[in-house]
Each structure stands twice: as structure tokens, then as C-alpha cells.
Amino acid sequence: MSLHPNPLHSSAQSDIDEIENLMYAAPVLPARPPSPPRASIPVSSTPFVPSNLPPPSYTKPAPPAPPPVAPVLPPISSGGASGDPRPAISVDGFGSPPNTLTEPVWDTVKRDLSRIVSNLKLVVFPNPSREDPGKALRDWDLWGPFFFIVFLGLILSWSASVKKSEVFAVAFAVLAAGAVILTLNVVLLGGHIIFFQSLSLLGYCLFPLDVGALICMLKDNVILKIIVVSITLAWSSWAAYPFMSAAVGPNRKALALYPVFLMYISVGFLIIAID
């Protein structure tokens, strides 16, 4: 015997249906817990986003229950999971977790290294996806830039005969601060760029200059240095061009690109002048 009049019954019923739908559709949603958009994360200083045990595709050879979806669904979905039949537990949740304990450092390191290499190839060498700059550095990482900046600093410091420590510190600070400022410059020009992606990009574009600095260190001939530095400078600028120019409107391209050239030219001079 219902204590409630019909209309309430039917609306209650549809409410129930709705809730059930939500419940059983839930598996799909909670998988991605709502996370704040970029702007809210202060991390002005996270240099590194090393291996994000990334979205499933290439991980772990033998995860017990093949969980293509890394995040764990709340147990509520274990009943009506339309997606993954999750054994509701534990550590599987991450899709590749403790297995990385058994193959700890080596595999993750390999994955990270391969990511660095692929990012490098995307940025510095000619390839089709350069036309679509946004796509190129989709999974940015900061390890590559870190290595390149430190490497450049070390080379400059080694080539210097006096004040080695200062040279290193200055080189590192200039490059790091320069990358940050260049990114800010684009943002202030009203461009659409993602902070870390841009840092990552500018760091990777240092690779040619690294090569140039290495050559210059090995052969101490001024003419050779000038030639090598100009070539690598042009290469670096060519690498950085499409990404930076795509980020701002057409009438502001020069404003965005000029500081980049300036920074690379000054690094080039540093390489030539050091002795």
C-alpha cells in the first residue's frame, strides 16, 4: 500500500532509474577524478615530470588483471562495471604498480629515456608533426631539458680556464631563467601556450647548441667555432620557430620570436668567447 500519491511514485521511480543509471554508468566516470585545470596549480617550479606511469598503453608486461585503465574504480562499480571487470582491489588499481617494484628502476628508466629520445626527435629533427606544434610535445618531460642545460653548463665551465664555478652557475641560471621568461613573454603577449610544454620545448631546442659547444671545446680554433656556432644556432632557432610562432597571433610573431633568438645568440657568444 503506497502512502504516496501516484505522481510522486512515478517521479520517484524515474529518480531511482536515474540514480541507477548513474551508478552503473559510474565506472566510466570516476575513472578520472575531477582535477583542477592548469591554472590552479602553482607549481611554478616543478622541473620534472618524469615517468608518469602513463596511461596504460605501454606498461607492464604482466599486470595480473589487465587493467588498461590505470585509475581504480571505486568498489561501487565492481558490481555493475560495464568497463573493466575490476577485481576491486588494491594495487592493481594503478595498472602497473608493484610490478614496477620487481622491475624497478631499469624499466622505468628505459621508458623515460625512450620518452626523452622521442621528444628530442620530435623537436629537433625534421618530422611531419611539426606542422601541428601543439601535438608535438604532447607528453612533455623536463628531464631532457635538465640534462641539456646541465651539460651545456658543464661544457662551458670546463672550457673556462678561470672562474669555472661562476661560469657554470651563470650558464645554468641564465638558461633556466631565460626559458621561464620567454614563456612568460608569450603568455603576456596573449599567446596560448602551456607553461611546462614551453619550458620543455626551449630546453630541447638547446640540444644543437650542446653539440656545438662540445665541438668547440674539442677544437679550439676561432674560425671553426664561429662557423659551428652559427650553424647550430640556426638549427636551434629553426627547431623553436614553429612552436613559438604558432602560439601567438600573426601580428605578434616577431615579438615572441625575437627574444628566443636573442637568448640563443647570447648562448652562442658565450660558447665562442669562452676560453
Added chain:
Amino acid sequence: MERIQPPVENYANPKTCLFHVLFKAGALAFYILSALFFNSFVIIFVVTVLLAALDFWVVKNVSGRILVGLRWWNEINEQGESVWKFECLDQESLARMNKKDSWLFWWTLYLTAVAWIFLGIFSLIRFQADYLLVVGVCLSLSVANIIGFTKCRKDAKKQIQQFATQTIASRFSSTVQAAFSVV
């Protein structure tokens, strides 16, 4: 001195805990002690920052997952926007996490940041700008991890609450449904 085995559980993942602490302690120790042995700033800088970076990586990818079941990362979606993602283990596993592990995790995380702040103040007092650079880098790495994991934990709590509300709602609805079907 006899070893009293406390009735509390021991560390569940001693190796992970060890690594979690190792690089942090290594970076701090190297920075503090190196001034006694090395004259070269470059070596100090490179080794300290390298250890700090390794520590960041270990905490983010290994000990975060294993000790407290949290993970955070950044993705760039199709629209080209950067999205921060947070993940946590489901509730049961979270409840089963070793208390000592997570205690160690959080405390060392905070203590390291505080230690770097102190070292930063020292170098500021002594007007050593280059050492300030080292401290700055290491501090920012620690702070980044703290922020990431704290947000992750808050997100996990929110998820748990949502889940709880949903469970209550579903129980309620099924009870109501049962009541109605009986009638």
C-alpha cells in the same frame, strides 16, 4: 639494549621506505658536508641537484604509489589544455595501507622541505647567491611533490565522500524500490 618489538605493524615496504629516505638524506647530507671537502661549486651543484631530482622521481613514481597509494601527473588533452590528474587506490586498499609507511612518507616529505628552507636562510644570510640557487632548485622539487600529493590526498578524500554519498543514495533508492515493489 634489548630490542622491543612493538605490537604495532612493521614497515610493509622497507626497501621502498629506504629509497624514499635515501635520496633526500643524500642530497641534504652532500650539500651540508660537501662544503668541508670540495672547493668546487659545480660538483656540489650538479650532485645535489641530481640527487634531488632522483628523489623527486622516486617519490613521485615509486614511493607515492606503494606507500600511500596516490599518484598525480599532468596530461595535455586533445584541446591542447594541460590537465592535472590525480589518482588514488580504492577505499579498501587505502584502509589497508600500512600506517607506518604513510607516516614515514608524509613526515619525511615535510621535514625535507623545512630543512631546505633552513639551508636557504643560511645561504641568504651569508650572501651566497650560487648556493641559494642550489637550495632553490631542491626546495622547489620538494614543494612540488608536497603540493602534488596533498592535492591528490584531498581528491581521494573527496572521492571517498562522493562514493559514500552514492552508496547511501543507492541503498536508499533500492530500499524505496523494494518498498514500492512490495506494495
